Amino acid sequence: MADKEKTKKFINRLKSRNIVRPMVNKMYAEGVTAANEGRPLAWSMVNWWEGDIVMRAMGVTPVYPENYGTVCASTGMAQKYQAICDAEGFPTHLCGYSRNHIGYAAEMKKLGKIPPDAPLGGMAEPTFMLGSGIACDTRFKWFQALRQYYDVPVWTIDTPSYDHTEDIDSDIHEHNIRHKVKELERFIEFLENLLGKKIDMDLVEDYLENQEKVFQLWWEINELRKAKPCPMHSRDFWTLMVPGYYMTYDKDALNLYHQVYEEVKARTDAGIGAVTPEKYRLMFAELPPWHSLDFFEKLAERGWNFVVESQGYHPPEPMSLKTGDSVLERLTRWTYWVNVGHIRKAKEKNYPLFGPVQYYYNWAREYQVDGFITHSLLSCRTATFWLPHAANILKEELLVPSMNMEGDIVDFTVFDPDLVLKNAEAFEESMDYHRGERKRKGLEW
Amino acid sequence: MTTASLHGFAKARKIYEDRGLRARELKAEGKKIMGYYCSYPPLELITGMDFVPFRVQGSINEAITKADSSIPTIVCPIIRSSLDMAMKGKYDFMEGFVTAHSCDCQEKFCRIWEHELKLPFHHYIDMPHVVRENSFEQFKEKLIMFQKAMEAYTGRALDRERIQQEIRVHNRQRALVRKLYDLRKENPPLLSGAENLEIMIALMCMPIEEGSIMLEEIIQEALSRGNGPGEKDTRLMLWGSPLTETNLIQMIESLNAHVVMDDICVGTRHYWADVEATSDPMDGIVKRYLSEIKCPRTFRESSSTFEEEMESRFGYLKDFARDWHVDGILLQSVKYCDTHGYEVPALKAYFEKIGLPAMYLEHEYTMAAEAQLKNRVEAFLEIIA
Structure with a gap:
């Protein structure tokens, strides 16, 4: 037993x-x-x-x-x-x-x-x-x-x-x-x-066309995750990062994303969540503790569904930037757009602008998250630098509370899962409280 | 006490001890102070717009109490300390702030600074990390943007002649700094390493022409005074991340060693290279700031072999060591500085190859570790001896 x-x-x-x-x-x-x-x-x-x-x-x-x-x-x-x-x-x-x-x-x-x-x-x-x-x-x-x-x-x-x-x-x-x-x-x-x-260059263009199809599907999959309950957990996103980051040229990657899309769409249509019941919708920043991914099962047991994550590793928004049409321009424009598209989108939606933490702001609203989990990485300053600032913005602007878990992408000795679980209980109280506050102040969720 | 009655060493000491003193006096006189970070914002453009440039730095003597709410503790403590001091109002005389993409932390820090401080003028200069023909074109575009942003803010244009004039003013100061460094080629040196750092820091907190006058006074004083640093057995060169206080050098010089040369950005990196005269003065500025400042933040094209690459990246240090009669190298870096950290093994190997002993010291940007560092320096000096 x-x-x-x-x-x-x-x-x-x-x-x-x-x-x-x-x-x-x-x-x-x-x-x-x-x-x-x-x-x-x-x-x-x-x-x-x-x-x-x-x-x-x-x-x-x-x-x-x-x-x-x-x-x-x-x-x-x-x-x-x-x-x-x-x-x-x-x-x-x-x-x-x-x-x-x-x-x-x-x-x-x-x-x-x-x-x-x-x-x-x-x-x-x-x-x-x-x-x-x-x-x-x-x-x-x-x-x-x-x-x-x-x-x-x-x-x-x-x-x-x-x-x-x-x-x-x-x-x-x-x-x-x-x-x-x-x-x-x-x-x-x-x-x-x-x-x-x-x-x-013809081969470059062939690969690029495949990649553009992968981006579109990958983006649509993530859009489906805005559904309540969210049909796909961050753990699956992290698994899918490898083909999405290293194999976009490959027809196998396109086939994979087709299959993922179909599965996530079917779940969305049927109202099936990745965690049942979905008590809390969480956003995760930034890279996860790769050595301890099973830990998320313990949080799922509490009804925590991670609905969006890892801003640096999402596919670009659909392209609305017009420059030239050469193959190299098309190619590099996507690389550029992945860091610019969310700011353009915020402008279109009349969101306030927050520079590099814009992703988190946009997502907190669009995915209607209850809490923001920041994973401060002992050995990655880049992924960690923004976390307190982003947490401050989300709290001030959207009444979304945050909880930090200390750890590392590689070194498992600095991650204490028991401590995180202890903090989780108190954090649930904070999420409940802020849910009421958001409602009181007229926010959408 | 104002700085008006002070000259030479005394003036440098006073401004070193109270970095904002001169800036506050100038502000009271109606001058506009532009803060900048690191060695990459082109000062010629800042002074060309009639701003007094002021180098923002942290302080090892000030506990970080405010900035930790915005920046994690695992990033560069100098940056954390700088933001902390700003949040506490220590830089409240500044009208604007300019940063450049010299390193990853700085790129991020400037956005948080902008959010927290909300100064009337704020500008970030994006700059390439590599040095290729198209990098110069790109950097020029970004500097023109910077110029336009200041012009829009002040409502006045900066013309080519004024930029050329500013280049001459700054190059004159650079020449005087090189002359000051020459004083430490002597044995015994006519200036201590700690005195030199005090002067460098003071220079960055005052108007350029006034700083040049102070430098001339100091050089005359050093040549004529009879109480220089005295005889010691070992001559060291210091390499690494910025120092905002003299305590590390003072500790080294409290032992049987002189710090006679440096490769840090509050020293030679900041002042060594001139801006070349070019028909479009911006071209000279672009070249100087992108390729002539020898900070490890810049990736230089890899040569055909690793040996050649080491020579092209570190060869200037061999020249420094030869010309300043250096016996050993202290590589130092504040903890969490990635650009310097990756450099250490290759640099140690390079110095070993050219027969110069080198030791790496990593420190936490606190006085607390000084005793331990002192033990290590003592051991190193014994090895050299």
Whole structure:
């Protein structure tokens, strides 16, 4: 009986999510196979799609050390790799993903081969590394630092920091897109020189068309989650991040999102929620504790349904930005739009503007959330920086309370699930109180 | 007491001890003070609009009591402290505030500053992280936007001739700072590292031309005084994140060592490079601020081999070490500074390769850890000896 209770699940997970695991396995296996067959392999930062499509069209197989951080965290290998990184002299406060990967790379260098115990078959030695100027400094400093182990070229695709400029100059988007197109042109030149071949722009366009269909479906799935009860839990969103972030060029990803859409739509039409009963609708910021995802079952048991999450990893809003129509402009415009679209949307809806925390404000209203859970990450300043500010805005503007849980994306030792559960009870009282306050002040929910 | 009767070292000390003193005097005289953060907002454009630039900094001596409600404790403590001081009214003389995308934390901090402080003028300068031809074009667009924003705010235009004039004024100050640094090439140096940092910080809290006069006075005083820092066995260079107080250098110099050179942004990074004369003066400004400031926040194209890349990234430090007769390097960084943190192993390896001992010190932006740091520096000095 006790065992049965232990395994009882309170989150009604999507069946279609089961398609994802073989896709992830395929992604890692492809990387090792490419290296074994002498084909170019890139270690790549998440680049919000623009670099991925270019690399794929050049016959490069990218693998993603940030994602590998989540894999190593969930399999318990991250502690070992982080310890190696520390021993190599890197400060311990650096990004957990990077410490994991630097440790992995140092270990692989020492062994002269992929470590035999590396999860999912590991990542082979790269032909080059692709950094990104999006989101944080770590995402180009990390690869620059790795060059002392693997002396391969490092390229960084730079990007403007979009959300600060929206109000300043109406022409700014055009300047920024023009700059981003040039960044892609330089990257293509770099690849052509490195690999001794020309890019096939028709293939870029084919991949882009597939990606645009994935974005549309993925966005529509998330729109369906505004339903009460919410038909899809954040856990399924996080599972779907991998194909949505790394495989948008792939027909298999499009097929997956079709199936997910159908399942979520059917649930919405039938009024089926991901958590029953849905007592509280929660928004989660930012990246989850990958090592302890089952913890969300305990919150689901209390009726907590996580209806929206992880602002940095959602698909872009449908495009309403007009610049040029070249393939590279179309491609990079999506990468740009993912950080600008929500501000444009807020303007259209006459919401007040809150810069980089606009996502949370928009979502709190649109998903009608009762509470905001902030996951402050010991080793990720970027994901953590905004959290108190966002929590203040939501409380002041929308009477949505927040609760913080301390933890990390990689290091499980700093996460205390018992403490979170203890705090959860008091937080429910706060959510109940603020529900009444919102009603009293005439807010929509 | 006003600063009017003070000169040279005494003036620098007074302003160092009360950073806002001169700014408040100037405000009372009707001048407009523009706060800025880090070394990247182009000061030529700020002074060209008749603002007095004032560098916002944190303070190791002030407990953070307000900013933690807006910024988490795991981010750069200098940034947290800066916001905290602003929220407590320590920078209430500022009419505006300008930041640039020098690092990730700063990009985010400026938005929170804008929300919390609501100054009449606020501007964020987006700047590329890489240095390519198109990066210069992009940065120029962003600086023109900055110029337009100030013009719209003040209602007056900044013309090309005025920018050229400002470039000359700032370059003159940079030349004087280099002359000041030359005083520490001597053995024993004519200036201590702590004195030098006091002067640098004071310079950033006063009008440029007034600062240049103060520098000339200080150089004359240092050349003529008989009580310089005296003989010590070891000459060190300090690299790393910003220092807002002299305590770390004072601790080092309380031992048998001089800090004779630095690579920090309240030192050489801020002042070393001139703006080149270009037909469009904005081009010279763009080049200087994007590519000539040697902060690890900038990604420079990777050369064909890692060895070559290290030389192109760190070679200037070898020149500093040679010209200032440096015996060892102290790499220091405040905790939670990612851009400096990633640099440490490669930099240590570089110094090892060129035969210079180096040690990394990470600190918490508090006086509390000083005894522990002192033990480590003592051990390092013994190794060098």
